[in-house]
Each structure stands twice: as structure tokens, then as C-alpha cells.
Amino acid sequence: MDIILGLVGKDYVMTVADRAQARSIVVFKHDEDKIFELDGHMVMATAGPQGDRANFAEYIQRNIQLYKYRNDLPLTTKGAANFTRNELATFLRKSPYQVNLLMAGYDEKVGPSLYYMDYLGSMHKMGFAAHGYGSYFTLSTMDRYYKEGMDLEQGKELMMKCIKMLQQRFLINCPKFICKIVTKDGITTSEL
């Protein structure tokens, strides 16, 4: 039921998530933040049951910090994504985490990048991505209008198109979305 979307632009990567936290037919809150900040330049949007989401995301957060202190060097987005995928795969056959992820980060050498991961441990580096029911409605829009190297305005425009599509066609009403944009200057949060 969670909607998470991601998009890579010229010098930024944008992640968007809906803000509702629900179970069965009850909505607990309308201001949940599903995008965890792993480091100064890395975020992870999570989808799934709240327990697994929080538990797994916090675990990854702390391990990334530990790596930074042990090695005096922060992890690259690629490194963090591969580490996370490994954890998902290891736990899959022990006690699986039912979390779908979009990991987004900005590295000095590589620029912005977006990694799509699902709860079975698959990982793909992508230009734009979405998880869950949201993907049925937004992937076609992004397919049509996405271009590599879009600037921030164009990226926001495309994201708004996707959100309007969801609000028009998706059964579950999602009035509020949180948007986190990662650039070389860090993470900026806004509401859409």
C-alpha cells in the first residue's frame, strides 16, 4: 500500500513517499516519514509493514555509521546498496524482512544514483523507479516523460505528474507526500 518513487536528475536524486501509516482498514497517522536518512548524502525510502521497515532501516543506518567510524571514510552509495542487498539476501532464508527499498545517494565522483531493491534481495541501479501499487500507475508516466540529466524543475514537474496520476486513478486516497532530494550539498526535505 506504500507508495515510494525515485528519480535521478542531472545533479540530484529525488525520492518521494506517501505519508499514511495504515494497517488493514485503519489509518494510524498521516505524517509518517518513510524515507530514512542514512548519512549526510544518502537516503532510503522504505515500503512494507512498519515494524520491518523501521527495524531494517535503523539497522542499516547504524551499520553505515559504524563503517564510517571504523574506516574513517564514508560508504559510497554503491557500497551501501550492495551491503543492504546482502543483508536482505542473508535474512531471506532465516527470517525475511518484508521491506522494499529505494536507496538514493550523491557521491562526489559518481554523482547521483538510485538503487531499487526488493525484499527477495534483488538490486538494480535505475534512472527512475517505484515500488508497490504505485508502480502500476507511475512507471508508464515516467517511461514516457523521463529523460536523463533533467534539471530540478523538470524533475519536480515529472514527479507532480506522477502524483496527480495516483491521486486520480489509485483507489486509496493519498493526499500528502514527503519528498527528499539529495544533492552535493546534502538532503532537502519538502512536502508535495
Next chain:
Amino acid sequence: MSYDRAITVFSPDGHLFQVEYAMEAVKNGTTAVGIKGQKTVVLGVEKKSAAKLQDQRTVRKIMKLDGHICLAFAGLVADARVLVNKARLECQSYRLTMEDSPTVEYISRYIAQVQQRFTQRGGRRPFGISNLIAGFDADGTPNLYQTDPTGSHTSWKALAIGRNAKSVREFLEENYEESNTAEEKGDEDAPIKLAAKALLEVVESGAKNIEIAYLKPGSGLKMVPADKVAAICKEIEAEKEKDKARGKKKKST
């Protein structure tokens, strides 16, 4: 019968010899000094003279444990690496379970507990290091703790460990109050200057063999750049010369 073979054996007069020998290993290590100011906590270490072919950047004696806590040690370098790894893991573990940053006292207690465990169980030898753990708690209180191979941890206003620790500690006892008042009056660098002065008492060849780092509330560990250290040391030398000259004048008149 020798009672210094196994660690877990007391001698008849109540000594744990292995632990005492570990303290000797600490006394052989390069000097480290810690100073708790009001708005700054400073750690200073003596760097052994650089071997010409060695890459100096790989010699690290002041380590970050977490964003707000750092550690300097005296003694066996490899032992320190093991302890620091454990402490770093514990910092993140605490953050994961408590959703809060650990206090300096908590981490010092943890490190001390690890050191004590190795004096009692498992037939392993103690860690040959004493640590100075410095940092600011989330509420802004400065902290400086010491742990030693016996496994005790205590809080200090200023302390020196390692080679020549005794003479440096005496120097600190005489000069700490003055530095504290200077800091109250607005000299923010007073604790850094005190650390440099204390180290210069015992370090041969001065500024290039000293490394100083400091923490302020809310910000992480910062190293004092080498040129500033050199400048501070020059200032201190100049003051010493002035005092000497004044002393001579007094004697002659």
C-alpha cells in the same frame, strides 16, 4: 612458585602481576594528555619521530569513537585498535537500541568493563593500554575519563598518561586553574595552549612531534592544523624565554 604466569592467579600478597606488568607497558607508551575545559575538551599526543620512509598519515593515536566522543591512548597500539573497534560497535549498538547518543561515561564504563573482563576470565592477557576518553554529552556537559588495564574508569579535569606521565601530571596540577580562569575570561584556546605546554615539557624536538585535537559541544572531533600547533609552540617558547630573561634580571639586580 611464580604468581605472574597466569592472569587469573593472585599472588600471596594480593597482586595481579599480569595487570601490573600491563601498566608497565602503558608507561612505555608515548605520552597522551587530556584537558577538560568548559567549552572545549582537548586531547594531545606525542608522536614518535617520523621515520623517513614511513607515511605519517597512517599513524593514528587520536581516534573517533562516535560523532561526539573521541579517545587517545598510551601503550600497545594493536591492543588499542581492538578496544576501539569494540567501543565503536557499542556506540552504534547503543544508538540502535536506545535511539539516543551514548554519554561519555557510558562508553568509558563499557571500555573499562571490557578491560576488566580480560583480567579475570578466559585465560587471556589484559590490554596493555590506558585510555583518555573525551567528549560532550547531549546536554553540553564536558567529560574526560580515564580507563586503565585494571578495568577502572575515573573522571578527570586534566590528565596525562604514558611516558613521563608523572611530571606532566604535576605540571597540569600547577597550571590547570590558571588555564581555566583564562578560558572563563574569553580565551577559547586556553585548553589547547595548556595541552601544548604540557606536552612540550616532555616531548623532544617540539612542535612537529605533537598532535592536538579538540571537541566543542555539538561538533565533532577537529584536529588543530600543523601550522597552528607550530605557532602555539613558538608562542610558548617565546614566553619561556621572556620568563627566563626576567628571572636572570631579578637575580642580577
